Ligand SMILES: Nc1nc2c(ncn2[C@@H]2O[C@H](COP(=O)(O)OP(=O)(O)OP(=O)(O)O)[C@@H](O)[C@H]2O)c(=O)[nH]1
């Protein structure tokens with residue numbers, strides 16, 4: 749088994765631009781990437797690839813193999829799947845609440861594929877036992893798309909239902925979940941810039 753983390757630091761997390769400037773977003777995304785790598789290693793996954801369109805932010809990366817592919821996310825990942833000769837776990841880099849336990853459960857599925865839905869219809873992780881038989885199509889309602897792709901290719905799949913693994917950090921309100929449930933450098937980075945605002949209803953985020 750090997751894990752691949754698609755990663756693009758340049759201009760990362762544009763949806764967080766209302767609350768973080770470009771430098772902050774690029775610093776933050778690098779912290780989240782390293783927490784995902786931590787969880788993969790803690791789960792015993794030794795072969796970890798980072799698939800990126802450029803070497804930016806990865807010049808001194810020694811914790812995983814860096815693969816460069818300037819193609820867009822889907823083309824790059826599908827080329828990776830074509831060339832893979834073992835089960836592949838695709839994990840997004842913006843999952844600071846993903847734990848080793850989640851990873852062990854996801855990769856222990858009895859199905860051909862395990863799909864981890866994100867918020868708003870996305871796909872946070874995909875474990876694919878037979879990568880030659882599967883292709884990805886991220887963006888839009890990619891979770892539903894990936895379920896259909898599995899069905900259309902005659903492969904059964906498990907939907908891994910987890911609030912924590914399902915929390916990808918895309919929008920400012922996602923930072924609330926990181927402050928409440930997270931730990932480690934990514935959480936500490938946001939902790940230094942924001943505090944929780946507890947009013948009626950949902951907890952909010954306010955800058956210091
Ligand atoms: N290899 C590769 N990874 C990408 C690319 N675009 C995004 N990613 C990564 O794919 C994952 C999901 O991407 P998004 O959540 O859309 O991240 P993003 O593009 O920084 O966020 P927004 O700018 O808010 O859309 C993250 O791990 C990104 O780092 C790309 O063109 N190539």
Ligand SMILES: C[C@H](OP(=O)(O)O)C(=O)O
Nearest residue numbers: 870871886887888890918
């Ligand atoms: C890549 C994309 O991420 P999102 O924009 O949903 O966070 C997806 O999961 O299809």
